[in-house]
Amino acid sequence: MEPDDMQDFAAEARRFLDAHAAKAPDRTAVTWGEGDDSMAYFSSLPPEEEAEQVRRAREWQRIRHGHGFGWITGPPEYGGRGLTAVHDLLYDAVESEYDVPDTGVLGVVGLGMIGPTILAHAQPHIKDRWLPAMYRGDAIACQLFSEPGAGSDLASVATRAVREGEDWVLNGQKVWTSVAHHSEIGLALTRTNPGAPKHRGITAFLVPMDAPGVEVRPLRQMTGGADFNEVFLTDVRVPDDHRLGEVDGGWTVALTTLMNERNTVGSEGAGPVAAALSPDHLSALMRATWTWDDRALRGRLAELLVDAMATGYLNDRARRTLRAGIAPGPERSVAKLMYGQNLTRAAHFVSECLGPRIIADTGRWGTYAWSELLLATPALRILGGTEEIMKNILAERVLGLPKEPVTTMAKEVRS
Amino acid sequence: MTADDSELKELRASVREFMEAKSPEEAVRKLMESEPHFDTEVWAQAADQLRLPGLAIPEEYGGDGFGLVELGVVLEEMGRALFCAPFFATVLLAAQALLASGDKEACARHLPGIAAGRTTATLAVAEDNGSWDPALITVRALPDGNGGWRLKGRKCFVIDGTTADLVLVVARTVAGPSLFAVDRSATGLSAEPLETLDATRAMARLTFDSVSATLVGADGAGGRIMARVLDIASVGLAAEQAGGARRCLETSAEYARVRHQFGRPIGSFQAVKHKCADMLVQVELAEASAREAARLATEDAPDFPVAAAVAHACCSRAYMVAAMENIHVHGGIGFTWEHPAHLYFRRAKSSQLLFGGPAVYHERLLDRLGI
Ligand SMILES: Cc1cc2nc3c(=O)[nH]c(=O)nc-3n(C[C@H](O)[C@H](O)[C@H](O)COP(=O)(O)OP(=O)(O)OC[C@H]3O[C@@H](n4cnc5c(N)ncnc54)[C@H](O)[C@@H]3O)c2cc1C
Numbered sequence: 001m002e003p004d005d006m007q008d009f010a011a012e013a014r015r016f017l018d019a020h021a022a023k024a025p026d027r028t029a030v031t032w033g034e035g036d037d038s039m040a041y042f043s044s045l046p047p048e049e050e051a052e053q054v055r056r057a058r059e060w061q062r063i064r065h066g067h068g069f070g071w072i073t074g075p076p077e078y079g080g081r082g083l084t085a086v087h088d089l090l091y092d093a094v095e096s097e098y099d100v101p102d103t104g105v106l107g108v109v110g111l112g113m114i115g116p117t118i119l120a121h122a123q124p125h126i127k128d129r130w131l132p133a134m135y136r137g138d139a140i141a142c143q144l145f146s147e148p149g150a151g152s153d154l155a156s157v158a159t160r161a162v163r164e165g166e167d168w169v170l171n172g173q174k175v176w177t178s179v180a181h182h183s184e185i186g187l188a189l190t191r192t193n194p195g196a197p198k199h200r201g202i203t204a205f206l207v208p209m210d211a212p213g214v215e216v217r218p219l220r221q222m223t224g225g226a227d228f229n230e231v232f233l234t235d236v237r238v239p240d241d242h243r244l245g246e247v248d249g250g251w252t253v254a255l256t257t258l259m260n261e262r263n264t265v266g267s268e269g270a271g272p273v274a275a276a277l278s279p280d281h282l283s284a285l286m287r288a289t290w291t292w293d294d295r296a297l298r299g300r301l302a303e304l305l306v307d308a309m310a311t312g313y314l315n316d317r318a319r320r321t322l323r324a325g326i327a328p329g330p331e332r333s334v335a336k337l338m339y340g341q342n343l344t345r346a347a348h349f350v351s352e353c354l355g356p357r358i359i360a361d362t363g364r365w366g367t368y369a370w371s372e373l374l375l376a377t378p379a380l381r382i383l384g385g386t387e388e389i390m391k392n393i394l395a396e397r398v399l400g401l402p403k404e405p406v407t408t409m410a411k412e413v414r415s
Numbered sequence: 416m417t418a419d420d421s422e423l424k425e426l427r428a429s430v431r432e433f434m435e436a437k438s439p440e441e442a443v444r445k446l447m448e449s450e451p452h453f454d455t456e457v458w459a460q461a462a463d464q465l466r467l468p469g470l471a472i473p474e475e476y477g478g479d480g481f482g483l484v485e486l487g488v489v490l491e492e493m494g495r496a497l498f499c500a501p502f503f504a505t506v507l508l509a510a511q512a513l514l515a516s517g518d519k520e521a522c523a524r525h526l527p528g529i530a531a532g533r534t535t536a537t538l539a540v541a542e543d544n545g546s547w548d549p550a551l552i553t554v555r556a557l558p559d560g561n562g563g564w565r566l567k568g569r570k571c572f573v574i575d576g577t578t579a580d581l582v583l584v585v586a587r588t589v590a591g592p593s594l595f596a597v598d599r600s601a602t603g604l605s606a607e608p609l610e611t612l613d614a615t616r617a618m619a620r621l622t623f624d625s626v627s628a629t630l631v632g633a634d635g636a637g638g639r640i641m642a643r644v645l646d647i648a649s650v651g652l653a654a655e656q657a658g659g660a661r662r663c664l665e666t667s668a669e670y671a672r673v674r675h676q677f678g679r680p681i682g683s684f685q686a687v688k689h690k691c692a693d694m695l696v697q698v699e700l701a702e703a704s705a706r707e708a709a710r711l712a713t714e715d716a717p718d719f720p721v722a723a724a725v726a727h728a729c730c731s732r733a734y735m736v737a738a739m740e741n742i743h744v745h746g747g748i749g750f751t752w753e754h755p756a757h758l759y760f761r762r763a764k765s766s767q768l769l770f771g772g773p774a775v776y777h778e779r780l781l782d783r784l785g786i
Contacts, residue, residue, distance in 0.1 A: 151746050153676035176747045222742075222750055222757030290544075294774055351764065355772040356545025356572050359765040360609040360618045364543070371612045374764065375757070378742040379750045386746060388686040404684060 009087055013094045016067045024099040030281045030366075032288050037369040039272045041343075041376035044225035053102065054140075054182050060101040061137030069095075071111075071135035074119070079132040086323045102271070103137075105179050110134055110141035113260040114187050118206065121244040121253045126206060130185060142180045143257065144188035144207065144231060147173060152389050154189070154258075155198040155251060159233060161190035161205065167237045168192075168205065170213075174231040176383075180216045181229055183209050187257065188233070193248045202250035206242045207233070223375045259328075261384050272373050276346040277308040288366065289353045297353060304345050311338040330397040333390040340380035340387065347374040416480045417713060427488050433465055434496035440755050446499040447614035447758075451578045453500045461500065462532020468506055469530030473514075476526035482713040483647060487654035487705060494658030497615045497758055501535040504574040507651040508644065509536030512583050515643040516594055516632030525581055525596065537579035539570035539621055540641065547645060547770050549585060549592040549638045554623060556586040556595055556630075564588075564595060564630055566623040576619025577606040583631065584623070590635030595628035602626070613765035615758065646723040649770060650712060653705035653730035656766050660701050660734040663741035663759050664694045670745055687744060694737050701733035724780035731767040731776070738763035 025035060043050055064070045065079065072088040074080015081087070115134055118127060133139040150156045159172025170190055180186065186207045193201030207214065213236035218226035245253040275281045282301060286292045314335055318328050350370050351358045361368040381387050395401045418426065437457045446452055461467045471486040472478025486506070493502060510529050513522050528534030540547050542554065554568030566586050576582070582597045582604070597604060603624040611618050632640055668691050671682030681687045708722035716722075738760040742749035749756040770776065 146747065149675075151676065153678075156676075156678075220752035222752055222754075222760070224752065291774065296777065297774055351768065352772050352774055354545075354768075355775070356541060356768050358612065359545075359768050360572055360611045362543055362571055362609065362620065368610070368612075374612075375760075378739065378757075378760065381743055382746055382750060386743070388684070391686065 006086070006090060009083070010090055010094055013069060013091050016069060017095060017098045017100075020063060020067075021098040021100045024097055029278075030275070030284045032284045033365045037366045039275070039369045039371075039373040040223075040225075041272055041373055042221060042223050042225050042227045042379070044223055044372065054105050056101040057103045057105050058137040058140075061103055061106055061135070065136045070137075071115075071131075074131070074135060078119075078127055079135055084323075089319055089323070105182055106134075106137060106140055109143050109178055110139075110183075113143060113257050114141040114185075116260050117187060117204075117244065117253060117256045120256050121204070122206065123241050123243075126241060130206065133184075139184040140179060140182045142177050142183040142186045142209075143261075144174045144177055144180075144186040145254065145257070146176045148175050151176075152386055154254065155202065157189045157191055157202060159188065159190045160194075161192050161203055161238075163192075163240075164237075166240050168203075168240060168243070170205065170207065170233045170236040170238060172233050174233070175229075176219070177216075177229045177231050178227055178383075180209065180231050181218060181226075185209060186214075186231070187244070187253075189250055189254055192250075196248060199251045201248055202254070203247050204244040204250035204253040205238045206244060207236060207238055208242075211236050211238065213237070222378070223372065258385075273343065276343055276350070276373055277305075279305060282346075282350070285350060285353055285366065289355070289357070291353045297349070300349050300352070304342070304349055307338060307345070308342045311335060311342055314338075330393050333385075333393045333398075336384060337387060337390045337394075340377075343373070343380055344377040347377045350374075416482075418481060418485050423485065423488055426485060427492060429465060430467070430489050430492040431495075433461065434492055434498055437461075438496040438498045443497050443499055443615060443758065450608070452575075452615070452617040453578075458500050458535075459532060461502070467502065468532045471506065472510055472526050472530040476522055476530060478526070478530040483650060483709040484706070484713055486651060487709040490651050490654040491658030491661070491702075491705075494655030494762075495662040497659070497762060499615050501537075501575045501578065503616070503651070503655070504537035504579060505529055505535045507648050508538035508574065509579070509581065509583050511647045512538050512594060512640060512644045513631065515640045515647075516636065518632045521596060521629070521631045528580075534580045535575065535578060536581035536583065537573055537575050538644065539573045539576065539582055539584045541572045542569060543571050545572055545768075545771070546775075547641070548775075549641050552585055552587050552592055552637075554584065554586040556588045556593060556628065559627065564628045566595060566597065566626045566628045568623055570621045570623075572609070573606075573619050573621050575617055576621050577608050577617065582621065584621075584628065585637045585641060586628075588634055592637030592641065593634050594631040594637050594640050596631050597623070597626055597628045601628075611765070613758075613761040615762060616765060645770060646720055647712065649727035649776070650705060650708045650723050652766060652769065653701070653708065653726035656730035656734040656763070657698070657701040657705045659759055659762055659766075660694075660698045660730070660737040663734075663737035663756075664691070664698050666756070667691055667694060667737075667741045667744040674746075681744075690740055690744060694740055697733035697736050701730040704729040721780070721783045724776060724783050727770070727776045728773070728780060731773065734759075734763040735767050 061070055068081050069091055071080040072083050072091055073085055076082045118131060130139060134141060145154055147157055147159060149158060159170060161168045161170050186209055188205050188207050189202055190205060191201055192203040213234040215232040217230045219228050219230055220226045291297050351374055354367055357367040358371050396403055446454060466479060467489055469478035470481050470489060474480040510526060513525055529536055554566060554570060556564045556566050559565045566584060580599050584595045584597055585592050586595055603626040605622045606619045609618045609620055671687050671691055672680055674681045704726040708726040711719040711722045742756045742760060745756055748754055
C-alpha cells in the first residue's frame with residue numbers, strides 16, 4: 001500500500017488528466033486491422049507535420065507544468081514540485097493510461113539527461129534562466145557530445161574552447177546530435193586544456209543554439225527521416241557563466257549526463273516499442289499471418305518474451321531500489337543492452353512471420369509498417385553507448401575485470 | 416559447357432570491372448529512385464559487351480551454354496555491387512522457368528530474345544500473402560475456346576513487374592498449377608509498382624483481367640516446374656547474397672583497421688576483432704554452400720535439391736548477419752542514409768524473405784532430408 005499522500009497525489013493526477021486528455025487506446029491489446037499501424041521509432045514525418053508535433057509537445061509540457069506535473073522532482077525555486085522520484089514514477093504510470101501528445105522531443109535528451117546535469121552543475125542564475133524554461137516546454141535541449149572522431153571514446157573530443165576575457169570562444173564540429181534542429185540550448189563538451197590527460201582537459205558549456213556561429217545541418221538516417229544533425233561551431237562566443245562545473249572538470253559533468261542517459265534509454269516506451277514486445281500484439285500478428293501453429297516461430301516468440309519480460313522485471317526492481325533512495329549503478333547497462341536486443345529480435349521475429357509481406361507495401365494493415373521498426377533497430381545497438389561499450393562497463397566496473405591492454409600513449413586516457 | 420578455374424577468374428574480373436564502372440554507388444542511388452529502376456543503356460552494354468543475359472542459356476537458343484556455376488559468379492558480383500538490372504528476374508527466374516518447362520516451342524520463341532538482351536522477362540508466382548507454394552495459388556486460367564487461355568486474378572511481389580516484356584505466370588487450371596506466358600502489352604494486364612524495403616529491386620502487383628495467355632509446358636505441370644525453378648533460383652539468390660555478404664565483411668574489416676577510438680584502431684579490440692571473424696565464418700560458409708550447390712546442379716547430382724536448400728538458408732542468414740554487423744561496426748555513421756550500409760541491410764532482409772523466409776526454407780530442407 002502506498003501511503004495516503006501517494007493516493008492523494010495519484011488522485012490529483014487523475015483529476016488533472018481527466019480534465020485535459022482522453023483515455024489512451026491500449027496499444028498492446030490490438031484489434032487486428034484497426035487503428036494506426038505506424039511502427040516508426042524515429043520520426044519520419046514531413047517537416048510541417050514534425051513542426052506541428054513539436055508544437056504539441058511543447059504545449060502539453062506547458063499544461064502539465066501549469067498543473068504541477070511538469071517537473072515533479074524539481075526544486076520549487078526553479079518551478080519544480082519538490083516531490084520524490086516515487087511521485088514521478090507514479091505520475092508516469094497514471095499518465096500512461098491517457099492519450100497525451102508524445103513529448104519525446106523534449107523529454108529523452110533535454111529533461112531526461114541535460115536537465116539533471118544543469119541542476120547539478122550550473123551556476124544559480126543559469127539555472128534560473130534555463131531550468132524553468134525547459135520544464136515549461138519553452139526550451140528544448142540537446143546533447144553536443146559526440147564528434148566525428150569521438151564517439152565511444154567521448155573523452156577525446158576535439159572541439160576547442162579558448163578563453164577571451166569573460167567569454168569562451170568555441171570552434172569544432174559535433175555530430176549525431178538528436179533534436180538539435182528543435183533546440184534552444186545544447187550541452188557541449190569542449191577541450192580547454194590540450195596539454196592535460198584526455199579526461200582532465202575537458203570543459204562543459206551550455207550553448208544557446210541561436211548564438212552566432214552555431215550551424216545545425218540535418219543528417220538523414222537510414223530510416224529516411226532526419227532526427228539527428230551535424231552541428232558546426234565557428235567562433236561561437238559563450239560567456240563564462242554558461243560553463244558547467246570547473247574549468248577542465250567537464251568529465252564529471254559528462255558522467256552525470258551519461259548516467260541519466262543509460263536510465264532514460266533503458267526504460268520501456270509506449271507506441272511501437274510496447275506493440276513490438278506485447279504478447280497480445282504479437283499473437284494477433286501470428287494469427288493474421290497464419291503462423292499461429294508454427295512450432296519454430298512459437299519457440300522464437302517464447303524466447304523473445306522471456307527476455308522482454310525479464311527485462312521488465314529488472315526495470316521494476318530498479319525502480320523499487322530508486323524508491324528506497326538508492327541511485328542506480330553501472331548494472332543498469334544490462335537494461336540498456338537488453339532494450340536494444342529485445343527490440344531487434346522482435347523486429348526480426350515479426351519479419352519472419354510476415355515473410356515477403358514486409359518487403360513490399362501491398363497496402364495491407366500491420367504488415368509493411370513493421371519495416372519502419374526493423375530499419376530503426378541498428379541504431380538501438382549504437383545510440384547511448386554501443387553494445388560493446390555497455391559490455392565493457394559491465395565487465396570492468398561491475399565485475400572488476402582488467403581492461404584490455406592499451407598503448408602507453410592511450411593508457412592515462414582510459415583511466 | 417563448363418568454364419575452368421582460370422576462365423571463371425577471368426569472368427569474375429570482367430564482371431567486377433564492369434560493375435565498378437557502370438554500377439558505382441552513385442548510380443545505384445540514382446536508379447533506385449528513378450523509373451524504371453535500371454539503366455537501359457547499361458543493360459544493353461551488359462548484353463553486348465559481356466553477353467551476360469545469354470551466359471547460361473543453351474546454344475541452341477542463342478546463348479553461350481554455360482551453367483549455374485558461371486551464373487553464380489556473375490550473380491555474386493552483381494550482389495556485391497547491388498546492380499540494378501532486370502537480370503535476376505529475366506535470366507534466373509523467367510529463363511529458368513522456360514527451360515524447366517521442357518517446352519521447346521516456348522523456349523525457341525522467347526529465349527533467343529532473352530539471350531540477346533532484347534527481351535526482359537519475369538516470373539509471377541506469389542500473391543498477396545507472398546507465398547511461393549503452388550498449392551496457394553488462386554489466379555485462374557480458363558481455356559478461351561481457340562486453343563488459348565485467359566487469366567484472371569492478381570499477382571504480387573513480381574520483380575520488375577512494371578517493365579518486363581514477357582511475364583510468365585503460374586496459374587491454376589482444372590489440371591492444377593500451370594505455367595503461362597503473357598505479353599506485356601496484352602489487354603487486361605495492368606501493373607502497379609509497389610514501394611519496397613529494398614529499392615534496388617523493383618516489385619509490382621499485376622492484375623489480370625481476362626488476359627490472353629499461352630500455356631508453357633504441359634497443363635498441370637506448374638508444380639514440377641516451380642520446384643525446379645525454386646531450386647535454381649534459390650542457388651542464384653544464394654550467390655547474390657554471398658557476394659553482398661562478402662562486400663559487407665570487407666567494408667567492416669577495412670573500417671575496423673582505420674577507425675581509431677581510445678587511441679587504437681577499433682579492430683584491435685577483441686570484441687570487434689571477433690565480430691569481424693564471426694562475419695568471416697558466415698561468409699565462408701555462404702560462399703561454399705552457394706558454389707557447391709551450383710556445381711552439383713551442373714552435374715545433375717541427386718544431392719542438388721538438398722544442397723540448394725542448404726545454400727538458401729545458409730546464405731540468407733550469412734547476409735543478414737553481415738549486413739547488420741556492418742552497420743554496427745561503423746557505429747553512428749553506419750546508421751546514416753548517406754552511408755551504403757543500409758542499402759545492403761535492405762537487400763539482405765528482402766532477399767532473406769523473397770521466397771517465403773526461414774520458416775519456409777527450413778521446412779524445405781528437412782523435407783528433402785526426409786526428416
Ligand atoms: C540515432 C542516434 C542518435 C544519437 N544521438 C546523439 C546525441 O543526441 N548526442 C550525442 O552526443 N551523440 C548521439 N549519438 C552518438 C552515439 O552516442 C555514438 O554513435 C556512439 O557512442 C558510438 O560512437 P561512434 O558512432 O563514433 O562509433 P565508434 O565509437 O567509432 O564505434 C564503432 C564500433 O567500434 C566499437 N568499439 C569502439 N570502442 C570499443 C571498445 N573500447 N571496445 C570494443 N568495441 C569498441 C563500437 O562498439 C562500434 O561497434 C547518437 C547516435 C545514434 C545512432
